[in-house]
Amino acid sequence: MSNEMEFLMDRIDGLCDENNEDIINEGKEIVKIYMEKKFPDDISSKFRNSFVSTCFRNIAIRYVGFTLLTNKFLNNLSNYIGNKKCLEVMAGKGSLSKGLMDRGVNVIPTDNFSWKQKLNLDDLWTDIENIDCLDAIRKYGKDVDFIIASWIPMDNTGYNMLKLMNEINPECKMIVIGEDIDGCTANDNFFNNLEFVFEDYYQRDTQDDMCIFGMVNAIPDFRSWSGIYDRVSIVRFKKDVNYVENNFFLL
Numbered sequence: 001m002s003n004e005m006e007f008l009m010d011r012i013d014g015l016c017d018e019n020n021e022d023i024i025n026e027g028k029e030i031v032k033i034y035m036e037k038k039f040p041d042d043i044s045s046k047f048r049n050s051f052v053s054t055c056f057r058n059i060a061i062r063y064v065g066f067t068l069l070t071n072k073f074l075n076n077l078s079n080y081i082g083n084k085k086c087l088e089v090m091a092g093k094g095s096l097s098k099g100l101m102d103r104g105v106n107v108i109p110t111d112n113f114s115w116k117q118k119l120n121l122d123d124l125w126t127d128i129e130n131i132d133c134l135d136a137i138r139k140y141g142k143d144v145d146f147i148i149a150s151w152i153p154m155d156n157t158g159y160n161m162l163k164l165m166n167e168i169n170p171e172c173k174m175i176v177i178g179e180d181i182d183g184c185t186a187n188d189n190f191f192n193n194l195e196f197v198f199e200d201y202y203q204r205d206t207q208d209d210m211c212i213f214g215m216v217n218a219i220p221d222f223r224s225w226s227g228i229y230d231r232v233s234i235v236r237f238k239k240d241v242n243y244v245e246n247n248f249f250l251l
């Protein structure tokens with residue numbers, strides 16, 4: 001563990017009292033598991049609801065990336081994907097791809113390594129092809145069923161990927177992990193031009209939750225760090241509003 005990480009751990013220890021000792025122990029265990037390039041089975045709701053969890057996120061990002069990955073979620077996601085083919089773009093450290101590959105999922109991890117410093121991309125979970133996300137979609141997009149993208153940066157790249165995916169392979173769906181519109185992933189153009197593939201969501205009746213709290217999770221048991229509002233969604237490029245399923249245009 002680097003000096004910076006030890007410093008952060010010491011600071012977290014300083015927050016410890018009898019009320020949050022178990023939360024801090026759980027956070028240390030989660031970081032330790034990620035450092036060993038493994039996943040915790042699940043995360044307790046007590047930990048997820050405690051602000052202390054956010055301090056551990058700052059450490060864990062350098063070992064696993066931005067998503068709070070667990071075995072329980074990865075099992076559900078790999079069950080959903082089944083034997084379909086995936087391309088992961090912007091894979092970062094490759095932890096999500098590795099978790100899926102270990103479960104038999106056919107996935108090609110890619111990243112352009114532009115966040116090499118920020119994410120410590122010298123230390124990867126699996127081999128990652130160094131390629132721009134749009135070039136990766138051009139290269140592999142027509143042969144895959146899903147493009148996976150987690151924590152898309154807050155510029156127009158997400159929109160460009162979604163549009164290109166639709167042009168190259170209109171049947172392809174995007175599995176997106178990140179925050180909602182006005183959050184810290186992608187931009188308005190991305191969210192305004194996507195539609196959710198609700199028929200693939202595991203509990204369609206939870207759509208009612210959308211009115212209260214943004215998007216619902218497409219895959220069960222997805223976990224977020226405290227104060228982080230990321231979700232897993234299944235999306236595609238929004239169809240032209242004037243275009244209807246049976247292939248004629250509205251007057």
Ligand SMILES: C[S@@+](CC[C@H](N)C(=O)[O-])C[C@H]1O[C@@H](n2cnc3c(N)ncnc32)[C@H](O)[C@@H]1O
Nearest residue numbers: 065066090091092112113114115132133150151
């Ligand atoms: C916010 S990080 C997310 C990484 C990872 N998906 C995660 O959730 O931990 C964004 C990632 O996208 C990569 N990236 C940024 N722009 C890219 C581009 N145009 N093509 C491919 N990868 C890109 C960066 O190197 C970085 O790994």
